[in-house]
Amino acid sequence: MADSLQELRTKINGFVTARDWDQFHSPKNLAMAMIVEAAELVEHFQWDTLEESHELTPEKREAVSHELADTFVYLLRIAEVLDIDLIEAANQKIVLNGQKYPVDKVKGSNKKYTEY
Amino acid sequence: MADSLQELRTKINGFVTARDWDQFHSPKNLAMAMIVEAAELVEHFQWDTLEESHELTPEKREAVSHELADTFVYLLRIAEVLDIDLIEAANQKIVLNGQKYPVDKVKGSNKKYTEY
Amino acid sequence: MADSLQELRTKINGFVTARDWDQFHSPKNLAMAMIVEAAELVEHFQWDTLEESHELTPEKREAVSHELADTFVYLLRIAEVLDIDLIEAANQKIVLNGQKYPVDKVKGSNKKYTEY
Amino acid sequence: MADSLQELRTKINGFVTARDWDQFHSPKNLAMAMIVEAAELVEHFQWDTLEESHELTPEKREAVSHELADTFVYLLRIAEVLDIDLIEAANQKIVLNGQKYPVDKVKGSNKKYTEY
Numbered sequence: 178m179a180d181s182l183q184e185l186r187t188k189i190n191g192f193v194t195a196r197d198w199d200q201f202h203s204p205k206n207l208a209m210a211m212i213v214e215a216a217e218l219v220e221h222f223q224w225d226t227l228e229e230s231h232e233l234t235p236e237k238r239e240a241v242s243h244e245l246a247d248t249f250v251y252l253l254r255i256a257e258v259l260d261i262d263l264i265e266a267a268n269q270k271i272v273l274n275g276q277k278y279p280v281d282k283v284k285g286s287n288k289k290y291t292e293y
Numbered sequence: 294m295a296d297s298l299q300e301l302r303t304k305i306n307g308f309v310t311a312r313d314w315d316q317f318h319s320p321k322n323l324a325m326a327m328i329v330e331a332a333e334l335v336e337h338f339q340w341d342t343l344e345e346s347h348e349l350t351p352e353k354r355e356a357v358s359h360e361l362a363d364t365f366v367y368l369l370r371i372a373e374v375l376d377i378d379l380i381e382a383a384n385q386k387i388v389l390n391g392q393k394y395p396v397d398k399v400k401g402s403n404k405k406y407t408e409y
Numbered sequence: 410m411a412d413s414l415q416e417l418r419t420k421i422n423g424f425v426t427a428r429d430w431d432q433f434h435s436p437k438n439l440a441m442a443m444i445v446e447a448a449e450l451v452e453h454f455q456w457d458t459l460e461e462s463h464e465l466t467p468e469k470r471e472a473v474s475h476e477l478a479d480t481f482v483y484l485l486r487i488a489e490v491l492d493i494d495l496i497e498a499a500n501q502k503i504v505l506n507g508q509k510y511p512v513d514k515v516k517g518s519n520k521k522y523t524e525y
Numbered sequence: 526m527a528d529s530l531q532e533l534r535t536k537i538n539g540f541v542t543a544r545d546w547d548q549f550h551s552p553k554n555l556a557m558a559m560i561v562e563a564a565e566l567v568e569h570f571q572w573d574t575l576e577e578s579h580e581l582t583p584e585k586r587e588a589v590s591h592e593l594a595d596t597f598v599y600l601l602r603i604a605e606v607l608d609i610d611l612i613e614a615a616n617q618k619i620v621l622n623g624q625k626y627p628v629d630k631v632k633g634s635n636k637k638y639t640e641y
Contacts, residue, residue: 180296181298181380182297182298182380185380185383185384188384188387189383189387192387192390192391195396195400196394196396196399196400196401197400197401198401198403200401201403201572203343203344203346203347204338204346204347204357205338205341205342205343205345205346205441206343206346206571206572208331208334208335208337208338208346208441209335209437209440209441209567209568209570209571210571210572211331211334211364212328212331212332212334212335212444212564212567213564213565213567213568213571215324215327215328215331215364215564216328216560216561216563216564216565216567217561217564218324218327218328218371219324219325219328219557219560219561219564220557220561221324222320222321222324222557223554223557223558223561224519224549224554224558225321225519226321226459227319227321227322227458227459228319229321230319230320230321230322230324231319231320231374233375238375238377241320241375241377242375242377242382242385243382243386243389245368245371245372245377245379245382246379246382246383246385246386246387247386248327248331248364248368249368249379249382249383250383250386250387252361252364252365252368255334255361256361258347259349259354259357259358261354261357261358261361263361263362263365264297264298264301266358266359266361266362266365267301267305267362267365267366268301268304269358269362270359270362270363270366271304271305271308271362271366273359274308275308278312280311280312283312284311284312284313285312285313285314285316287314287317287456287457317456321557322455322456324557325451325452325454325455325553325557326455326456328448328451328560329448329449329451329452329455331448332444332445332447332448332449332451333445333448335441335444335445335448336441336445338441339438339441339442339445340433340438340442340635341635342575343574343575403572403573412528413530413612414529414530414612417612417615417616420616420619421615421619424619424622424623427628427632428626428628428631428632428633429632429633430633430635432633433635435575435576435578435579436570436578436579436589437570437573437574437575437577437578438575438578440563440566440567440569440570440578441567443563443566443596444560444563444564444566444567447556447559447560447563447596448560450556450559450560450603451556451557451560453556454552454553454556457553458553459551459553459554460551461553462551462552462553462554462556463551463552463606463607465607470607470609473552473607473609474607474609474614474617475614475618475621477600477603477604477609477611477614478611478614478615478617478618478619479618480559480563480596480600481600481611481614481615482615482618482619482622484593484596484597484600487566487593488593490579491581491586491589491590493586493589493590493593495593495594495597496529496530496533498590498591498593498594498597499533499537499594499597499598500533500536501590501594502591502594502595502598503536503537503540503594503598505591506540507540510544512543512544515544516543516544516545517544517545517546517548519546519549
């Protein structure tokens, strides 16, 4: 995995260990923590139109960036405790997604793959 | 941002553009898509004990890795359309978290910071 | 609680007991199960415009009604195992919401109460 | 639908109309609002063991009851704007669930129906 990402993982692991929080970081608990952060992101956009969700005030932009960061931190923790390489997993999934959604079938459409 | 992460982002952007899906990728829609993937992860653990959530069969491990990948892909997309540097945002948030949860106060405790 | 709602709760409790599933129905597990169902609802609307989300095909309408039902079933189960009266809780919360969002301040606005 | 539930729906509709909030209550927005409330419930249990999630302090019990209430309110609103009868939908879904999970196959097991 890449340098700055590896550095971030190491920093997060140190943060957790210093607080003796590994004992709480089961995949089940971490999955709950991550969806809570994802929901805090959703909350910022829940009453927006699609257009409004692109236009953030500086305050909202900062708050949104914090929710993205928290989601990312828990995502990295889950990958860590399950020993999954996120970059590799994402690269593999994109290949599968490409098979599920071939360009010539889905171009410009928002249908779910089960509808094709 | 790091090389392999930058490479992944470029790949995802190409995937989206080839399908003319940028039109659907408002922050609002992407936040919804990300929480749906986070929930698919939660589903894998919902009836597990904390211990069981550590012990994955090879099939479940692969499925979990796909959900993590999908969550990651949408996280990267949101960061992309809002022009937020995820690594930088996470590094900044960890500093703030360190202030909210000082080691000497929270060590070994799972209380929320509002309870201190 | 009302007759048809009481009848539904009794039916759900019987369903669970017949399958010996009470052992899995801790509030923690049920909260996870409920958010998974809520996410399946979100998935139906994730690429819709606000207008499109009002216009359901008969198939989508049925699927949406199933997700609402599943969310409702888990909501009733959580209330059951924690011995909380949902109708009473909702009536009390509406009073609190009325204080947080006084009509003369919020009419026609989608701002969060912390922004007033 | 039952009397106390009907009364609650009428009260909620009045609350929304008095604030001129119907304009924000598309199914898409309401689904987002509901999952945000469901996540606030999840947050209360995220670091608990299964046993701890049964044992609520009076403060936590009240907070949990508020999250259940908020989830219920949005569930009723979605049903309202889509003109779906929640009680009927739940009764129908339980029949389908009974077919997916026959007692003699699933008794005492937490496996997903796709695994049978």
